[in-house]
Amino acid sequence: xxADTPVLSMRGIGKSFTGVRxxxxxxxDCHSGEVHAICGENGAGKSTLMKVLGGVYRPDExxxxxxxxxxxFRHPVEARRAGISIIHQELSxxxxxxxxDNIFLGLEPTRGGLLDRAxxxxxxxxxxxxxxxxxxxxxxxxxxxxAEQQLVEIAKALALDAQIIVMDxxxxxxxxxxxxxxxxxxxxxxxxxxxxxxISHRMAELKAIADRITVxxxxxxVATHPAAALTPTTIVRLMVGRDLADFFPPPSDPARLGPVxxxxxxxxxxxxxxxxxDLHAGEIVGxxxxxxxxxxxxxxxxxxxxxxxxxxxxxDGQDGLIASPRAAITTGIGFLSDDRNKEGIAPQQSxxxxxxxxxxxxxxxxxxxxxxxMARADADRQLTEVDVRxxxxxxxxxxxxxxxxxxxxxxxxxxxxxxxxIFLEPTRGIDVAAKAAIYQLMRDLxxxxxxxxxxxxxxxxxxxxxxxxLVMHEGRIVGELKRGASEEDVMHLALGTGTTEAAx
Amino acid sequence: xxxxxxxATARPARDLPVAPLLFAGSLALYVATALATGQHAYLxxxxxxxxxQRMVGLGIVALGQTLVILVGSIDLSVANLISxxxxxxxxxxxxxxxxxxxxxxAVLALSAAVGLVNGLIIARLDVNPLIATLGVGxxxxxxxxxxxxxxxxxxxxxxxxxxxGRIGPLPWSVLLLFVLAFAIWLLLARTRFGAxxxxxxxxxxxxxxxxxRTERVMIGAHVLCSLMAGLTGLYLAxxxxxxAPWVGRDGVYDLESIAVVVIGGTLLAGGRxxxxxxxxxxxxxxxxxAVFNMTGIDAFPKQVLRGAIVILAVAVYAVRSxxxxx
Numbered sequence: 001x002x003a004d005t006p007v008l009s010m011r012g013i014g015k016s017f018t019g020v021r022x023x024x025x026x027x028x029d030c031h032s033g034e035v036h037a038i039c040g041e042n043g044a045g046k047s048t049l050m051k052v053l054g055g056v057y058r059p060d061e062x063x064x065x066x067x068x069x070x071x072x073f074r075h076p077v078e079a080r081r082a083g084i085s086i087i088h089q090e091l092s093x094x095x096x097x098x099x100x101d102n103i104f105l106g107l108e109p110t111r112g113g114l115l116d117r118a119x120x121x122x123x124x125x126x127x128x129x130x131x132x133x134x135x136x137x138x139x140x141x142x143x144x145x146x147a148e149q150q151l152v153e154i155a156k157a158l159a160l161d162a163q164i165i166v167m168d169x170x171x172x173x174x175x176x177x178x179x180x181x182x183x184x185x186x187x188x189x190x191x192x193x194x195x196x197x198x199i200s201h202r203m204a205e206l207k208a209i210a211d212r213i214t215v216x217x218x219x220x221x222v223a224t225h226p227a228a229a230l231t232p233t234t235i236v237r238l239m240v241g242r243d244l245a246d247f248f249p250p251p252s253d254p255a256r257l258g259p260v261x262x263x264x265x266x267x268x269x270x271x272x273x274x275x276x277x278d279l280h281a282g283e284i285v286g287x288x289x290x291x292x293x294x295x296x297x298x299x300x301x302x303x304x305x306x307x308x309x310x311x312x313x314x315x316d317g318q319d320g321l322i323a324s325p326r327a328a329i330t331t332g333i334g335f336l337s338d339d340r341n342k343e344g345i346a347p348q349q350s351x352x353x354x355x356x357x358x359x360x361x362x363x364x365x366x367x368x369x370x371x372x373x374m375a376r377a378d379a380d381r382q383l384t385e386v387d388v389r390x391x392x393x394x395x396x397x398x399x400x401x402x403x404x405x406x407x408x409x410x411x412x413x414x415x416x417x418x419x420x421x422i423f424l425e426p427t428r429g430i431d432v433a434a435k436a437a438i439y440q441l442m443r444d445l446x447x448x449x450x451x452x453x454x455x456x457x458x459x460x461x462x463x464x465x466x467x468x469x470l471v472m473h474e475g476r477i478v479g480e481l482k483r484g485a486s487e488e489d490v491m492h493l494a495l496g497t498g499t500t501e502a503a504x
Numbered sequence: 505x506x507x508x509x510x511x512a513t514a515r516p517a518r519d520l521p522v523a524p525l526l527f528a529g530s531l532a533l534y535v536a537t538a539l540a541t542g543q544h545a546y547l548x549x550x551x552x553x554x555x556x557q558r559m560v561g562l563g564i565v566a567l568g569q570t571l572v573i574l575v576g577s578i579d580l581s582v583a584n585l586i587s588x589x590x591x592x593x594x595x596x597x598x599x600x601x602x603x604x605x606x607x608x609x610a611v612l613a614l615s616a617a618v619g620l621v622n623g624l625i626i627a628r629l630d631v632n633p634l635i636a637t638l639g640v641g642x643x644x645x646x647x648x649x650x651x652x653x654x655x656x657x658x659x660x661x662x663x664x665x666x667x668x669g670r671i672g673p674l675p676w677s678v679l680l681l682f683v684l685a686f687a688i689w690l691l692l693a694r695t696r697f698g699a700x701x702x703x704x705x706x707x708x709x710x711x712x713x714x715x716x717r718t719e720r721v722m723i724g725a726h727v728l729c730s731l732m733a734g735l736t737g738l739y740l741a742x743x744x745x746x747x748a749p750w751v752g753r754d755g756v757y758d759l760e761s762i763a764v765v766v767i768g769g770t771l772l773a774g775g776r777x778x779x780x781x782x783x784x785x786x787x788x789x790x791x792x793x794a795v796f797n798m799t800g801i802d803a804f805p806k807q808v809l810r811g812a813i814v815i816l817a818v819a820v821y822a823v824r825s826x827x828x829x830x
Contacts, residue, residue, distance in 0.1 A: 303713075305713065325712060325713050325714075325715060326715045326716075326717060329714075329715040330715075335713055337709075337710075337713060342707075342709055342710075343707070343709040343710050343713055344707070344710050344713075345707060345710060346512075346702075346703060346705075346706025346707040346710060346711075346775055347706070347707070348512075348706065348771060348773075348775055348776050349512045349702065349706045349775055349776060350510050350512070352510050353510060353511060353512050353702065353703075353706070354706075356699075357703050357710070357711065357714040357716070358714040358715055360696065360699040360700065360703060360716075361700070361703075361711075361714050361715035361716040362715060363696045363699065364696065365695060365696050365697075366694060366695055366696070367694055367695060367696060367698075367699060368694065369693075369694070373696070373699060374511065374699075376510075394510055412714060
């Protein structure tokens with residue numbers, strides 16, 4: 001084979017599921033030492049394409065060439081043996097097994113028919129060092145943070161000595177610092193000659209590491225360009241097929257700021273200390289911080305999920321620490337969890353059942369059909385208001401994209417019309433168009449006099465949406481930034497290297 | 505239900521009308537077997553009443569099991585609670601009509617207490633429901649075996665009317681089963697508790713963060729389930745004319761009640777399903793009993809067939825709910 005034969009070449013791949021065209025004539029290739037980024041909205045076909053490559057699905061049309069040789073996988077194991085390693089978005093580690101066990105899962109070294117534990121430990125140690133993970137090979141996976149698990153997942157991919165590595169949104173669960181480390185590792189792997197397919201929604205990442213970028217839309221390939229030739233704006237335009245000039249809605253008018261809705265003083269619990277903040281009607285306040293900074297804990301404390309144990313809290317004129325989510329809701333607080341699947345949706349129930357959940361929590365004892373918490377019209381109005389895209393509102397929510405699921409969960413709160421809404425990672429794992437819709441929804445709520453606390457690990461989102469930014473570090477609020485602050489300003493405070501009241 | 509927002513009662517397995525299909529299929533099997541074996545007595549009014557009477561014992565306990573499975577739990581203690589209830593009822597009655605009311609009250613109070621314990625262990629201590637109810641069931645059986653080894657006491661003739669009495673052509677017990685089924689359907693579809701039950705079963709953490717007091721819902725479902733088991737115990741004592749410490753175990757009411765709930769299309773994970781499917785599952789099992797009686801085949805193939813049906817039902821639902829991937 002010639003030197004410029006791509007390691008991987010997919011030609012004219014097509015795949016349909018019961019009449020739905022998931023992939024249509026998609027061709028792309030990837031060379032040794034190249035990072036080829038793939039982006040597209042949810043449902044654009046990225047994951048299907050990767051599953052075809054990984055042997056999970058067999059393509060209906062087209063062929064896959066490995067070093068110029070056509071191949072056909074009948075099973076994921078065959079793809080792995082051929083040197084294709086896929087790091088899925090959902091981690092696939094066994095929580096109750098050790099790091100070393102996980103890294104060598106299915107490839108366990110043996111000696112005389114028995115597991116060679118010493119070789120596993122040693123091999124795991126080397127791989128962990130390479131990916132920059134400071135974890136012990138014999139630690140149980142469940143004791144690791146999500147970020148560490150992600151690194152173990154990558155070490156597992158490297159154990160294969162894969163020539164092709166596919167990463168599906170590897171930084172989705174990571175904060176900026178860990179994401180940065182991961183990107184460095186991707187750079188190292190590229191230098192060592194791996195061919196890397198990299199799926200991501202984060203524009204900054206794509207600019208930082210991609211050599212070429214391919215955009216998919218509705219199962220078709222829109223374009224493949226050198227990364228240097230694309231700006232974030234053009235990438236977004238290719239993905240959604242239109243310009244998203246107003247991606248972030250305009251800020252609130254400081255003159256129209258309403259009264260204080262939430263006031264906290266000297267509050268704390270096991271994780272948090274000295275929390276003091278005031279939130280006005282009509283503003284969106286962003287809370288930034290690294291993983292472990294306590295920003296998620298702050299949201300949960302305000303909502304009574306893991307309550308404050310000391311300090312003072314006044315919500316809409318009502319004084320007192322909030323002890324349970326139900327009490328929080330009664331006081332006028334709404335809450336969006338950062339774990340939509342575990343704490344948000346009832347996956348196998350209809351959109352209507354899901355959107356009515358909060359209304360039903362506070363309904364009267366008897367529910368005559370067609371009224372109150374059983375009113376189809378009310379449910380449909382809420383779903384329409386948040387602009388959920390679905391085949392029908394009786395559809396099971398699990399069939400929807402993450403963005404639409406998130407809109408349903410937001411819609412749940414509209415019926416209660418809370419004074420204060422706490423959004424934890426409101427756009428995690430959501431495509432660009434749905435992101436913009438959710439930002440607009442938040443801004444509309446603020447303009448109608450609601451106060452919004454947006455807790456997020458996504459820095460561009462924090463900077464683009466918030467009217468003010470509070471930054472947390474080690475369980476405290478360490479600084480406040482005005483709109484217009486840069487990512488560097490936020491990171492300084494988040495890392496604890498900035499001064500308090502910086503840029504105030 | 506068309507006027508109201510869908511509460512998750514409707515069509516568990518993607519547009520498959522489970523309950524009518526099961527009813528129709530079972531009925532066809534019953535009629536065909538009676539015709540084929542020439543036993544036309546089974547096709548008279550009396551024959552059909554006999555068929556529905558086979559549903560009562562399993563039916564009542566399965567209604568309760570439906571509630572706990574919908575809320576995302578399960579109850580393995582029902583069989584042993586049935587034994588305890590049957591023995592307690594006949595032990596207190598000792599053939600005295602005057603003791604019927606105290607005995608019934610005692611059984612219901614005990615059942616409610618067992619349900620409360622199950623619910624508290626599961627909701628407050630966060631013990632896996634399989635383990636919690638298995639443990640409670642073993643404790644109940646242990647206490648019972650320590651105190652009784654054979655039929656205890658007896659049931660007065662007046663109480664036997666529960667199992668054998670009729671109004672018109674319809675046995676009391678069959679009427680009770682259908683009244684209970686209707687009441688539970690109302691509870692699920694028309695009350696706040698029902699809506700909370702579906703929400704909690706659909707996603708316990710999600711329901712809690714939406715403001716539902718999920719612990720209460722979980723405990724309530726378990727109390728109702730145990731009350732149903734207690735009623736089944738009373739029914740069996742009435743039918744057998746005395747309670748024995750093995751009636752629940754012999755009926756395999758724990759596993760069979762779970763089986764019919766699942767056959768009826770209720771998700772084992774909770775959050776979706778309803779009583780009519782369960783009742784249809786009970787009807788299918790009653791039909792199989794009758795069919796095997798008609799053909800005179802012994803009991804072992806019947807067990808094999810039941811097992812196969814449970815697996816088939818779950819497999820059908822699993823395949824149908826995989827849906828499209830895209």
